[in-house]
Amino acid sequence: MFLLEKHTEIDSTNNRAKALALEGKRNLCVVADRQTGGRGRMGRQFFSPGGSGLYFSLLISPTVKGEDGALLTTFAAVAVAEVLEALTGKETAIKWVNDVYMNGKKICGILTEGSVDYETGKFAYAVIGIGINLGKTAFPEELASIASDVERETGVSLSRDTVLQALLAKFDRMEEALEIGAFMETYRKKCFVLGKDVTVTRGNERFPAKALDVNSRGELVVEADGRIMTLPSGEVSVRM
Ligand code: BTN
DSSP: OEEEEEEEESSSHHHHHHHHHTOOOOOOEEEEEEEESOOOGGOBOOOOTTTTEEEEEEEOHHHHHHHHHHHHHHHHHHHHHHHHHHHHOOOEEEETTTTEETTEEEEEEEEEEEEEOOTTHHHHHHHHEEEEOOOOOOOHHHHHTTTHHHHHHHOOOOOHHHHHHHHHHHHHHHHHOOOOOHHHHHHHHHBBTTTEEEEEEEETTEEEEEEEEEOTTTTEEEEETTEEEEESOOOOEOOO
């Protein structure tokens, strides 16, 4: 069960959840109508206007090891994909590791952050931040060709509360699901980069590869330059 903290406006629900973590809080959900400094992966901004999106962060103390942190993101991606499919009847797809797509456009991003105890390798806390473009969104020009919203892609207008409650019910069972691991099969089926030629971006590095699989730890398995590599983090784009 998560205790809800609601905001009309905040810089970033992830920032707030991390501040609460340092106060010793856990099992909280920080949700905001809009974010003034919404953050994405790789130091990017996450467009978070009021009225159309669901922006929230879960503050948890997961039992998975710090090195298996990618599983939190993969679990969250499957949860979002399944909830949106159940509520709209339309198919979703996942781009490793953290984006949920509809009709080839990104409709949700996930940013997982946390603090891992160096000696035990365990999470002191983790924050799973999820941003879903639900209602019709006026995207800035640079996002309009790659991002969309659930209403535009499905014709279904979902209330933020309905989606949040359905997701919280999934996260209530996260520990059990992580133990069983069956959600990774759903992840693989939905992960549209598998089998494709991709460009991997890892830090300052960029290289071509073929995406082969996502392993049971949520890492992307690729073949690059004749070698098999597993990527715990990074980003891929499909080469056309
Ligand atoms: C990405 O697309 O790279 C990840 C985007 C994550 C956005 C969510 S919105 C709620 C939470 N607060 C943030 O500042 N970021 C996450």
